[in-house]
Amino acid sequence: MPQVFGPPASPLTKGTIVDEVLNLTLRAAVHDRLDYLDTLVGKADELSKSRLADTVITQLTSAWRELLAAHEPDEHGRCPACSAPRLFGRSRCTVWRTAHSCLIADTAGRSRSGRHHFRRRGQTP
Secondary structure, eight states: OOOOOSSOOOHHHHHHHHHHHHHHHHHHHHHHHHHHHHHHHHHSOHHHHHHHHHHHHHHHHHHHHHHHHHTOOOTTSOOTTTSOTTSOSOOOOHHHHHHHIIIIITHHHHHOOGGGTTSOTTOOO
16 A cells, blocks of 8 residues: 555535646636737638637627626725735726726727727828
């Protein structure tokens, strides 16, 4: 019988290890999917991009809505996921800030592309 050093693993420790492995696997799968979509957007033909947009835009808007619902402020204006109950005042929810940055605030910057993308607005060639 092999000798095992240290205390025997408790069910909590085993569950924690399993949770960590599952979380790592989940994150890797999400990052892989995002990398795949980036590759398709960069290299696919226009018909493939159009078909991709038909499915992925719906998936992404549904995902954003579900994520934002989980971070909907309570009656005191606090995000239940981001605000620790022991803290007074409001914590700024990073999910809502990121959503605003990605979906609202940065749209003007993303619409500029091509050779004039890095030129300041109002600057003439």
